[in-house]
Structure formats: C-alpha cells, structure tokens
Amino acid sequence: MSEPVDASAYVIAPSTGGDGLTRSVSGRDHTGAKVALNVVEERPLTIYLNRQEIITAMTIGDYPEYLATGFLKNQGMLQEPVQAVDYDEELGVVVVRTARATVYEAKVQKKTRTSGCALGTVFGDMMEGLEGLILPDAEIRTSWLYALAARINQTPSLYLNAGAIHGSVLCEADRPLVYMEDVGRHNAVDKIAGWMLAEGVDGADKILYTTGRLTSEMVIKCAIMGIPVLASRSGFTAWGVQIAQQVNLTLIGRLRGRRFVCLAGEARLARDANPEAVADDPKTARRKGAA
Amino acid sequence: MSEPVDASAYVIAPSTGGDGLTRSVSGRDHTGAKVALNVVEERPLTIYLNRQEIITAMTIGDYPEYLATGFLKNQGMLQEPVQAVDYDEELGVVVVRTARATVYEAKVQKKTRTSGCALGTVFGDMMEGLEGLILPDAEIRTSWLYALAARINQTPSLYLNAGAIHGSVLCEADRPLVYMEDVGRHNAVDKIAGWMLAEGVDGADKILYTTGRLTSEMVIKCAIMGIPVLASRSGFTAWGVQIAQQVNLTLIGRLRGRRFVCLAGEARLARDANPEAVADDPKTARRKGAA
Numbered sequence: 173m174s175e176p177v178d179a180s181a182y183v184i185a186p187s188t189g190g191d192g193l194t195r196s197v198s199g200r201d202h203t204g205a206k207v208a209l210n211v212v213e214e215r216p217l218t219i220y221l222n223r224q225e226i227i228t229a230m231t232i233g234d235y236p237e238y239l240a241t242g243f244l245k246n247q248g249m250l251q252e253p254v255q256a257v258d259y260d261e262e263l264g265v266v267v268v269r270t271a272r273a274t275v276y277e278a279k280v281q282k283k284t285r286t287s288g289c290a291l292g293t294v295f296g297d298m299m300e301g302l303e304g305l306i307l308p309d310a311e312i313r314t315s316w317l318y319a320l321a322a323r324i325n326q327t328p329s330l331y332l333n334a335g336a337i338h339g340s341v342l343c344e345a346d347r348p349l350v351y352m353e354d355v356g357r358h359n360a361v362d363k364i365a366g367w368m369l370a371e372g373v374d375g376a377d378k379i380l381y382t383t384g385r386l387t388s389e390m391v392i393k394c395a396i397m398g399i400p401v402l403a404s405r406s407g408f409t410a411w412g413v414q415i416a417q418q419v420n421l422t423l424i425g426r427l428r429g430r431r432f433v434c435l436a437g438e439a440r441l442a443r444d445a446n447p448e449a450v451a452d453d454p455k456t457a458r459r460k461g462a463a
Numbered sequence: 464m465s466e467p468v469d470a471s472a473y474v475i476a477p478s479t480g481g482d483g484l485t486r487s488v489s490g491r492d493h494t495g496a497k498v499a500l501n502v503v504e505e506r507p508l509t510i511y512l513n514r515q516e517i518i519t520a521m522t523i524g525d526y527p528e529y530l531a532t533g534f535l536k537n538q539g540m541l542q543e544p545v546q547a548v549d550y551d552e553e554l555g556v557v558v559v560r561t562a563r564a565t566v567y568e569a570k571v572q573k574k575t576r577t578s579g580c581a582l583g584t585v586f587g588d589m590m591e592g593l594e595g596l597i598l599p600d601a602e603i604r605t606s607w608l609y610a611l612a613a614r615i616n617q618t619p620s621l622y623l624n625a626g627a628i629h630g631s632v633l634c635e636a637d638r639p640l641v642y643m644e645d646v647g648r649h650n651a652v653d654k655i656a657g658w659m660l661a662e663g664v665d666g667a668d669k670i671l672y673t674t675g676r677l678t679s680e681m682v683i684k685c686a687i688m689g690i691p692v693l694a695s696r697s698g699f700t701a702w703g704v705q706i707a708q709q710v711n712l713t714l715i716g717r718l719r720g721r722r723f724v725c726l727a728g729e730a731r732l733a734r735d736a737n738p739e740a741v742a743d744d745p746k747t748a749r750r751k752g753a754a
Contacts, residue, residue: 195701199726202738209724214679214700230679336676336698355678355700357648385627387646388505407627409505409646410486433500435490447493
C-alpha cells in the first residue's frame with residue numbers, strides 16, 4: 173500500500189478514533205486468546221423540525237447538526253431557511269428551527285390524522301423532490317475517478333481503524349473535500365448535505381463518492397443535493413439505475429482498481445485515463461466488496 | 464473454490480435469478496466496451512397492520528408476507544395471532560390482519576396525537592421488547608461455525624449472481640435451513656422471522672448467520688426471535704455488543720476463514736475445531752469485507 177494521504181488536504185477529514193467515536197471492547201478470538209477490539213459507537217439521535225418529532229436515526233454521533241439539517245433537506249422537509257439548530261447531547265436530540273412552521277409539519281399532521289402514520293410519507297416525499305429534476309451538464313474525467321478512489325482508500329479513517337462503517341466523500345475534480353463516515357446507512361451522505369447547506373456549497377461541479385451500494389435512496393439523495401455524479405466501489409439496484417437515468421445522473425459502480433461500470437449518464441464521462449496504467453484489484457477483493 | 468452446495472438441502476434456498484428478482488441493465492465498462500449487468504430489483508412495499516399503515520420498506524420483492532409479519536413481530540407490534548395476510552402485488556401493499564385491533568395501533572394513534580409522529584416509536588418499541596429477556600442456554604460448536612460459513616459462502620445465491628444484496632441464514636447445528644436475501648438492510652432477517660412465525664419454529668436451538676454488520680438493530684431482532692447465537696463475517700458496533708451482553712446472546716463477528724472474534728456470550732462456545740485445520744481467507748478479502 174502506498175503512503176497515507178495527507179488529511180490536511182481535506183476541508184473535513186475523517187476521524188481516526190480516540191475522540192469518543194470508537195470504544196475498545198474485549199473478547200476472544202478463534203484461538204481462544206483474549207483480544208481487545210476497537211469498535212465504532214452507535215447512538216440514537218432524535219431529530220425534531222420545530223416542535224415536530226421526525227425520526228430517530230442510529231448514528232456514530234459526530235456532526236449531529238449536519239446530520240439533522242441534511243436529513244431534513246434531503247427528505248424535502250426543509251422549505252424554510254434554517255434559523256437555529258440546537259443539539260442536546262445528553263438527550264440525544266437535535267431541534268432544527270425555522271422562522272415559520274413549514275408545509276411539511278402540516279403534512280405530517282394531516283397524514284397522521286388520515287392514514288394514521290407518518291412513516292409511509294418519507295419515501296413518497298423524496299420521490300416528489302425529483303419531479304422535473306434534470307441534473308446539469310458537467311465533465312467527469314476518468315483520471316479523476318481513479319485518483320479519487322486511490323486517495324480515499326488511502327486516507328486514515330474510522331473504517332481503517334475499526335471497520336463496520338460506511339463512508340461518503342464530497343469531491344471536486346480529483347480532490348476529496350469532505351469525508352463523512354457513519355454506521356447508519358445514509359447518515360454519511362446526509363451529514364455532507366448538512367455541511368453543504370450550512371456553507372452554501374453548490375453541488376453542480378461536485379462528485380459524490382460512497383462505499384455503499386447504489387440503491388434508489390442513495391441516488392435520490394445525490395440528485396436532490398444537485399450533484400451530477402455518484403460513484404461507488406459497490407454495486408447497483410435496478411431502481412437506482414432507473415432513477416439515475418431519469419434525472420440524468422452519471423452513475424458509476426464497482427469502481428475497483430482499474431475497473432468500473434457506468435450505467436447512466438455516460439455522456440459526462442471523458443475517458444482521458446488509460447485503464448491499463450492503473451493497478452488492478454486482486455480478484456478476491458472485487459468479489460467480496462460487491463455487496 | 465470447492466463445489467457449490469446442493470441447494471435442495473435447504474428448507475428455503477436462495478434464488479439464483481431468472482425469477483424477476485434481477486434485471487439485465489446495459490452500460491459501459493472502464494474500457495468503454497458495452498456491458499450487460501445483472502442487477503437486483505428494488506421495490507417499495509407498504510405494510511399495514513389491520514387498517515393502520517406502518518411503514519414502506521424497500522425490498523427485492525420475494526416473500527412479502529413473511530417480510531410483513533416478520534417485521535411487525537420483530538418490532539413488537541404483533542400482540543395478537545395473525546388471522547390473514549393479504550398481498551396486493553400491483554399496489555405493493557401487504558395487510559396483516561389480526562382478530563382484534565392490537566395495543567400497538569392504539570399506541571401509534573396516541574403517539575401521533577401527542578408528539579405528532581410515529582417514526583420515533585419504532586426504536587423505542589424494539590428496546591421495550593428486550594426488557595427482562597435473557598436468551599436460553601445452548602451449545603455452539605466452533606466446528607459448526609466453520610462448516611456453516613463454508614456452506615453458506617458456496618451456496619448459489621443472488622449475491623453470487625448479481626451482488627449488492629445482504630443475506631441472512633437460519634441454521635441448526637451445522638445445517639443452513641432458510642437462506643433469505645434482500646436489498647433492504649434488515650429485511651432478510653425479518654423474512655426469516657416471518658417464516659418462523661408461520662411455521663411455528665422455535666429459535667432456542669438455532670443460529671442466525673448474516674452477511675451484514677452486527678449493529679444494535681440486528682442484535683435486537685435476533686434476541687426478539689429467541690435465537691441465542693448471531694454470527695457474521697462483518698464487524699461490530701459498540702451498542703450491538705452491549706445489548707448482546709445484556710441479553711446473553713453469543714455474538715460472533717469477523718468470521719472469515721479460520722478467524723473470528725466473540726465479543727459476548729463466550730460461555731456457549733465449545734471450541735471443538737482446530738482453527739489451524741481451516742483454510743484462511745486472503746488478507747485483502749478480510750479487510751474489504753469488514754464494513
């Protein structure tokens with residue numbers, strides 16, 4: 173393996189442990205020997221929009237404010253500017269406050285009065301956010317893809333320290349900018365969305381890299397964030413591909429070593445790199461990571 | 464790799480494609496060549512308990528009845544015997560009917576009247592289901608663990624066919640019985656719970672194997688299913704370990720080749736196998752799969 177990437181090149185670099193995000197747990201290994209293992213924390217975080225309880229997410233616990241605002245934004249629930257975000261660590265609660273109550277809260281209340289439960293609205297709202305959405309033109313060079321994958325894989329992270337965690341990275345050209353990790357499937361992406369919202373960052377010239385599978389929910393979040401390119405070392409679902417084609421998102425999966433597959437938005441790809449010049453992954457690693 | 468396992472040894476073997484669970488999608492690979500890729504389907508399924516809408520799950524779409532009843536059971540929402548399960552494929556809706564409305568529905572309605580939303584109740588209810596729960600004594604031989612891991616990995620499956628899917632397997636001693644797969648994180652386990660409920664199968668002498676991480680939610684589901692042993696090739700979260708210790712569940716992770724780590728319920732382990740006699744995984748494969 174080559175030298176670790178300099179974490180100071182990131183706007184937000186991943187944690188490498190020692191900050192309350194991991195815990196040492198003791199047990200025994202296959203030989204019966206005592207071992208101490210670094211494992212990631214997992215905590216419930218309840219998100220409120222004004223006085224409305226929205227969801228309890230299981231999270232590693234860093235950047236709760238970004239997670240809350242990013243989740244609400246990606247769900248299409250934030251229709252007013254955020255006025256304040258209050259985090260109570262002891263209670264595990266984040267309250268996102270807007271100047272006025274938003275349409276969404278009335279909708280939850282109507283929904284709970286009619287069909288009795290708000291859980292079903294979550295997905296429907298996300299799909300609504302896609303109506304008429306077509307992602308902007310952009311160029312994505314294959315040399316950037318290879319450089320990003322190599323840099324991200326060599327960046328010290330909780331994944332390299334403790335495993336059992338997903339990572340998502342906001343990138344611009346060949347530079348990884350914001351690297352978030354989380355135990356919760358989509359929290360890493362929501363934390364990036366929260367950071368973009370707080371910093372007023374536009375997605376149109378960005379690339380989103382994720383270690384997770386390219387499911388419908390991941391593709392929808394990326395599209396709502398206005399990012400035209402989504403790349404992953406993992407595989408696809410049929411609906412994820414279909415939504416990517418619908419919103420003209422460039423969807424790249426199974427990105428390992430010199431290999432990748434592009435199943436949507438091929439037109440943005442500038443194939444400037446010679447794949448033969450890129451080191452290939454060993455075959456076993458390719459297969460295991462496909463899920 | 465050794466010979467594929469005979470799928471007829473299973474009570475329910477995994478699908479291997481060709482039954483509407485995968486779709487061929489065309490795109491281009493890293494060389495620019497046209498490729499056709501088998502990808503798994505992903506469909507929304509809305510679950511009702513009597514007249515109460517509960518949740519919309521993203522699922523591959525097989526065994527919707529097991530998924531619905533297993534989900535409700537694992538969430539502690541099924542407090543009455545199931546009278547009927549109606550699945551409408553066109554609408555993507557499953558209605559689980561009980562003789563009387565259950566306590567849970569009143570609870571959802573009370574909850575939605577007081578704090579406004581039912582989403583937060585889901586996790587709290589699962590934790591309530593653990594109160595006072597201590598899993599029964601059982602023996603788990605390390606020779607079984609090794610045999611199960613080898614058999615499961617060599618069983619033809621959607622994972623081997625199309626990737627991007629999680630698997631969970633209900634096992635007894637060294638025999639895998641019911642092998643479920645799904646795109647949704649916990650659906651594979653819920654489908655097993657639904658099958659156990661329908662068939663009146665007890666969990667006390669079973670082992671649950673999963674490809675996914677050992678998060679709190681996975682450990683809670685296993686405990687509620689009454690299964691005293693949970694094993695995975697993936698890693699742990701701190702809260703998952705803590706809950707396993709609390710309910711005396713044997714928690715085995717990072718099971719790859721001859722290696723594994725046991726972080727809870729060590730007392731059930733009978734170390735009858737010589738790890739040195741078991742083939743080891745290549746190092747790259749161990750690292751990639753740790754997440």
